[in-house]
Amino acid sequence: MTRAGFGGSSKPNEEIILEVDPGEQADALADWFQERWNHFRMDSHVSEEICQYAENWTSPHPQVQLITGRQIRRDLLGDYVSQPLTLEEYRQALIRCEELLRDEGRKWKILDPQCKSYMKAIAERGKLLQGNARWSELNSDSLRRLKGSNGSENQAWWGLTGRMGRTNWPAVLKSEEEIKGHLNTVRQAKEHEFPDVAVDAMRALMDIDYVGYGTATLLLTLARPDRLLSLNTASEKGYGKLSRMSYSTLGKPENYYKLLQWLYDLPWYKDAPPRDEGLLAIWKFRAALVDSFVYEPK
Structure with a gap:
């Protein structure tokens, strides 16, 4: 000794x-x-220090967790240091997010409206949703786009922000007129009416048999991509982590209200409509595009 x-x-x-x-x-x-x-x-x-030292050596050491591309994408919005403060910074975050998605092997983009992208899918599906033609009368190609085709890999990108499945779609067709009425109310709503007007419409849509929160928020988001978020199994975990809410409860209208309020309180979201055409296109879709940061397919 x-x-x-x-x-x-x-x-x-x-x-x-x-x-x-x-x-x-x-x-x-x-x-x-x-x-x-x-x-x-x-x-x-x-003595206590020595005991603690001994316990630290005898207890299993924590495993190092690898940071995935999904987490990096999410942190572009959620990290306190790097989160965007202006709409221009939000655009830069979307560009970086697109690079990360490409690294993950995704074959679609975010901002280019001329190719397979979030911007094109949201715009085209929104037009079909509010067009004069009845949804039941759409041709097969337009129908796949509106539903968010789950067919070939080449067409799967139409499902960006969410899809309507075999159970949901017949219920949507059956209640088309009622649903269009709720969507028109949300589409024409003033800025100060959100999130209340959206949550009221969400409740009404979910009262329809076989229309859950996923279909309801998808339809609402396609109607107002500037104000609403599409919530589904591929996005809810990411939204839960960003908003620090339990993802399993976000589908409840009262918690969807809180999720929207979280979005509206973000500094970049509050920016006024810009004069720059490229930024204006993003501003019009700024809420729906958040999906690209939280998209976590199974």
């Missing part, structure tokens, strides 16, 4: 050797050590 162990009972770095005579048991050595230890008792806080 060294001087550090016995508080100066020997010279620095000098070892104390205790010989055990033949026939003596090792317990004698243990008793001697305990007597020395008790004699030179250390301060309690030092």
Whole structure:
């Protein structure tokens, strides 16, 4: 043992050797050590430090968690240091998000309205939703776009922001006139009427059999992509982490209200309509485009 162990009972770095005579048991050595230890008792806080040190060594060390591309995309909006403050910074975040999606192997873009992208899918589906033609009378190609085709991989990008499945779509067709009435109310609503007008419409849509929060918020978002968020199994976890709410409860109208309020309080969202045409296009779709940051397909 060294001087550090016995508080100066020997010279620095000098070892104390205790010989055990033949026939003596090792317990004698243990008793001697305990007597020395008790004699030179250390301060309690030092003892606690040693105990904590020992526990840290014996407890399993936490595993290092790898940061995924999905988390990096989400952090573009949620990280306190890097989150955008202006609409221009939001555009830069969308550009970076598009790069990350490409690294993940996604074959579509976000901002280019001339190719497979969020902008094109939202715009085209919105036109079909509010067009004069009845949804049941749409040709097969237009119908797949409106529903968000889940067919070939080449057409799957139409489902960006959400899809309507085999169970939901017949219910939507059956109540087309009622649904269009609610969507028109939201489409014509003034800025100050949100989020109340959207949540009222959400409740009304969810009262229709087989229309859940996913279909309801998708339809509402396509009607007002500047104000509303499409909530579904591919996006709700991301929205939950960004808003610091339980993702499993976001589908309740009262919590969807809080989610929208979280969005409206973001500094970049509050920017006035810009004069720049490129930024104006983003401003008109600024809420719906948040989906690109939280998209987490199974």
